[in-house]
Structures are given as structure tokens and as C-alpha cells.
Amino acid sequence: MHYSTESFDDMGPVGQDPRWAAFEPFHExxxxxxxxxxxxxxxxxxxxYGLVYEWGTAGPISAKPILFAAHQDVVSVENTxxxxxxxxxxxxxYDGQRVWGRGSTDDKGCLIGILIAVETLLQKGFTQPRRPxxxxxxxxxxxxxxxxxxxxxxxxxxxxxxxxxxxIIDEGLGFSExxxxxxxxxxxxxxxxxxxxxxxxxxxxHSSVPPPHTGIGILAALLVQIEANPFEARLTRSQPTYATFxxxxxxxxxxxxxxRTVVLQAAESDNALQALxxxxxxxxxxKSLIGTTQAINIVQGGVKSNVLPERSWAVVNHRIGAxxxxxxxxxxxxxxxxxxxxxxxxxxxxxxxxVFGDAASLPSLALxxxxxxxxxxxPLSPTSxxxxxxxxxxxTIKAVYSAHRGDFQGExxxxxxxxxxxxxxxxxxxxxxxxxxxxxxxxxxxxKNGGSQLNWGIHTVNEFIPVDEWLENIQFYTxxxxxxxxxxxx
Numbered sequence: 019m020h021y022s023t024e025s026f027d028d029m030g031p032v033g034q035d036p037r038w039a040a041f042e043p044f045h046e047x048x049x050x051x052x053x054x055x056x057x058x059x060x061x062x063x064x065x066x067y068g069l070v071y072e073w074g075t076a077g078p079i080s081a082k083p084i085l086f087a088a089h090q091d092v093v094s095v096e097n098t099x100x101x102x103x104x105x106x107x108x109x110x111x112y113d114g115q116r117v118w119g120r121g122s123t124d125d126k127g128c129l130i131g132i133l134i135a136v137e138t139l140l141q142k143g144f145t146q147p148r149r150p151x152x153x154x155x156x157x158x159x160x161x162x163x164x165x166x167x168x169x170x171x172x173x174x175x176x177x178x179x180x181x182x183x184x185x186i187i188d189e190g191l192g193f194s195e196x197x198x199x200x201x202x203x204x205x206x207x208x209x210x211x212x213x214x215x216x217x218x219x220x221x222x223x224h225s226s227v228p229p230p231h232t233g234i235g236i237l238a239a240l241l242v243q244i245e246a247n248p249f250e251a252r253l254t255r256s257q258p259t260y261a262t263f264x265x266x267x268x269x270x271x272x273x274x275x276x277x278r279t280v281v282l283q284a285a286e287s288d289n290a291l292q293a294l295x296x297x298x299x300x301x302x303x304x305k306s307l308i309g310t311t312q313a314i315n316i317v318q319g320g321v322k323s324n325v326l327p328e329r330s331w332a333v334v335n336h337r338i339g340a341x342x343x344x345x346x347x348x349x350x351x352x353x354x355x356x357x358x359x360x361x362x363x364x365x366x367x368x369x370x371x372x373v374f375g376d377a378a379s380l381p382s383l384a385l386x387x388x389x390x391x392x393x394x395x396x397p398l399s400p401t402s403x404x405x406x407x408x409x410x411x412x413x414t415i416k417a418v419y420s421a422h423r424g425d426f427q428g429e430x431x432x433x434x435x436x437x438x439x440x441x442x443x444x445x446x447x448x449x450x451x452x453x454x455x456x457x458x459x460x461x462x463x464x465x466k467n468g469g470s471q472l473n474w475g476i477h478t479v480n481e482f483i484p485v486d487e488w489l490e491n492i493q494f495y496t497x498x499x500x501x502x503x504x505x506x507x508x
Contacts, residue, residue: 019110019119190458203438210338251309
């Protein structure tokens with residue numbers, strides 16, 4: 019936690035932007051702290067700050083490797099919020115139950131946990147796994163991974179080939195108690211993403227003689243129109259969240275009978291499916307898992323109190339649901355803003371197409387893709403009884419849950435493993451060519467009532483990780499390495 023490895027949206031290429039140098043002390047720390055990892059595994063630096071560790075690959079590669087992913091970077095800490103932290107954001111303060119600091123949960127807790135698992139196995143004499151193990155640590159996941167994981171993926175595919183990896187484990191949601199039963203939801207997909215910029219240009223001048231609507235006023239009306247038209251959330255049988263509820267209905271102990279009946283009937287009845295959709299969309303978190311979301315996150319405009327703004331702009335972040343696409347989203351956004359553009363007599367350009375008006379005239383509105391084409395929803399990882407990577411993951415989750423609670427016979431392992439949907443994006447967006455079996459899962463206990471590590475200060479003040487949950491996650495990584503090593507048919 020002491021190392022501030024922040025990444026920023028405006029960071030330039032590695033080698034040109036000096037802010038990347040913040041990762042160098044962190045690399046030195048890793049090398050000092052994990053001596054056996056660095057003396058046994060083959061480490062390659064990719065694009066200077068990306069780290070690939072290969073273990074068990076000295077000889078001919080006969081078994082597909084298992085890959086553990088994590089990221090080194092963290093979101094920035096706003097200077098104005100530092101005083102709101104219970105403990106300084108880069109102190110790594112341990113209060114006896116929790117470690118506090120930026121990145122403790124997202125995602126240095128996982129990265130360090132993976133390295134501890136490998137270092138411990140090496141200390142215990144497990145030095146040459148039969149199944150190769152790859153550790154891939156990106157450095158710009160928080161800004162989409164184009165310089166980090168994207169380059170790591172090219173390196174790994176160049177060595178192991180397309181579909182050359184058995185399975186991938188990256189950060190994700192963990193498990194929590196739902197309906198009286200612990201439920202683990204490894205993400206078998208993740209939502210797509212798209213960032214749209216709205217830019218209003220208007221004639222400037224002295225504010226003592228303003229027009230009826232300034233550029234900021236026009237932008238405000240556009241943003242109101244966006245929030246007044248949220249995306250409809252639709253549930254289909256192909257979505258991971260549908261599979262989650264099927265598992266809960268079948269295995270959770272305290273599901274109300276009417277809900278259990280609706281969920282189970284939804285497998286055959288469209289009316290029951292619609293009823294389940296209605297139930298899910300009452301909960302904002304569940305609703306976000308099945309539909310496309312929109313969030314206005316950045317607004318800028320104006321330079322001085324007595325100067326009319328010539329340029330006002332905002333950024334809207336979208337997370338695209340499994341049944342939608344980047345193309346559908348752009349078309350829909352362009353359409354809902356047409357009426358506002360007409361009301362203010364704007365010249366309107368939507369994603370390079372001049373909808374109406376003269377491109378050079380003012381006032382004007384331009385919608386722009388600022389996310390390099392956006393990201394489509396991820397392919398679904400297979401989860402049938404014949405898909406061995408998912409079965410291996412599921413069995414490992416059950417075994418670790420039992421062992422951590424002192425039940426080495428598995429008698430209390432009533433944890434249910436259900437396919438889940440990852441609401442955010444991870445570095446796995448760049449790894450689709452490496453394997454069909456990608457799972458976004460951190461074995462962390464979110465507590466009761468469907469809680470998760472999203473409540474542990476991720477991306478805001480007072481980020482922390484409970485140490486007991488973190489230790490259980492390390493146990494998970496260790497066990498998965500050993501289980502994968504014994505599996506001959508992944």
C-alpha cells in the first residue's frame with residue numbers, strides 16, 4: 019500500500035510520460051519481498067512495466083497453463099478527500115482486522131496474495147508444477163489496459179498460441195450469504211463499456227448580455243434528457259444473472275417459496291420469466307447486471323464568471339448489458355438527443371455523422387466516442403458439467419470454503435457456486451484469444467445480505483481489506499494451483 023501506482027486517463031505512452039516511473043519502486047519491492055518467486059520463476063517485463071511470470075515451463079510444454087491475472091495500478095486519490103480517510107491512503111495501516119489503503123482490495127490485495135501463494139508453495143518444496151503456471155500483472159487496468167494487458171496478451175499468445183491457456187482467473191466478486199446460504203458467483207462474462215463525450219460549442223462574449231441559453235445551459239438540458247431516458251433492463255435465459263437465480267432457487271435454503279416457484283418456472287414459461295425480470299429490476303444492483311447502465315461522471319464548462327462559455331462538455335460512461343452492443347448504444351443515444359438538439363436549434367453531429375445543421379455553425383452539439391471503439395460484452399465462459407475448468411474452479415471454491423472453517427471433511431461446505439456476471443471491466447478484456455475459460459473471481463467473503471467487496475471503499479475514500487478474508491483468498495490461490503496441477507484433462 020505504500021507505493022502510489024496511480025494511473026490517469028490522460029497518461030501518455032510508456033517511455034514518454036514520466037508518471038509511469040512510479041511503478042519502478044513497486045517492482046523493486048516485489049523482487050525483495052518474494053525472493054523465491056524471482057529466483058525460480060521466469061520473469062519477463064513487457065512494455066517496461068507489465069510483468070509476466072512463468073513457472074514450470076522450462077521443458078517442452080505438454081499441458082496448457084493456468085493463468086492468474088491481477089493489476090498493479092490503482093485509481094487516484096483526490097487531494098481534497100485525503101482528510102476524509104480514517105488512515106492515510108498510502109499508509110497500509112493494519113488495525114488488527116483490516117489493512118487500509120488505496121489498492122488494498124482493488125487490486126493489490128489479489129496481486130500480493132497470488133505471489134504469497136506461489137512463494138509459500140516454493141518454500142514448502144513445490145518447485146516444479148506439472149501444469150505450467152503464468153502470472154500476468156498489468157499496469158493500466160484502471161484506464162482500460164491498452165498499454166499493459168493488451169501487450170501482455172500479445173506476448174502470451176505469441177508463445178502459447180491462440181486458445182493456448184487452460185483457464186484464467188482474474189479479479190471479480192466473491193461470495194456472500196444470500197437467502198440463508200453462502201453463494202459464490204464467479205463472473206463468466208463481463209459487461210461491455212463505452213464512453214461518450216457530449217460537446218456543446220456556442221458563441222462567447224460578455225456575460226452582461228447573455229443569450230437565452232448559454233452553452234452550459236444547453237449541456238444541462240442534454241444531460242437531463244439522458245437521465246430521463248434510462249436503458250430498459252431485459253432478462254433473457256442466456257444471461258449469467260438468470261443462471262445465478264436458477265442455482266439460488268434450486269439450492270439456497272431460505273428462498274421464499276413464491277420466488278422459488280417463479281424462478282424455476284421461468285425455465286419454461288415466458289410469463290414467469292417476465293415476472294422474474296420484474297422482481298430483479300426492483301433491486302438497483304441486480305438491475306445493473308442485466309441491463310445497460312449510464313452514468314454522467316465528468317462535466318466541464320466555462321473559464322471565468324463573466325465570460326460566456328464557448329465550450330462545454332461532459333462524459334457519460336456506459337456499461338453494456340449482455341444482450342446489447344456498442345452499435346445499438348450509439349444509435350439509441352443519438353436518437354434520444356435529437357429532440358433537444360432541435361429545440362435549441364443546434365448543429366448536430368453524432369459519432370461522425372452530421373444529423374442536421376451546418377457543421378461549422380454555432381451553437382453545435384457533437385457526440386464522440388472517446389473509448390477507442392468501446393468494448394462489446396465478453397463471451398460467456400462455458401459452465402456445463404463437461405466443462406472441466408469451471409468444474410475445477412467450483413470444486414476448489416467449495417474445498418477452500420470448508421477448509422478455512424476447519425471442516426476438512428467438507429461436511430459444512432454448503433456454499434453454492436453459481437455463474438455470475440461481472441459488472442465492471444477487467445484486464446481479461448484483452449485475453450479473449452487465450453482461452454474460452456475466463457473467470458472473474460476473488461474468494462472474498464462479502465458477508466450477509468448479498469454484500470460484496472464493492473462495499474470496502476473501492477474507488478472512494480477508506481478502501482480496506484479484511485485480513486481474514488484476504489487470507490482465505492490466498493488459500494484459494496494456493497489450492498487452485500495444486501488442484502490444476504493434478505488435473506490431467508483441462
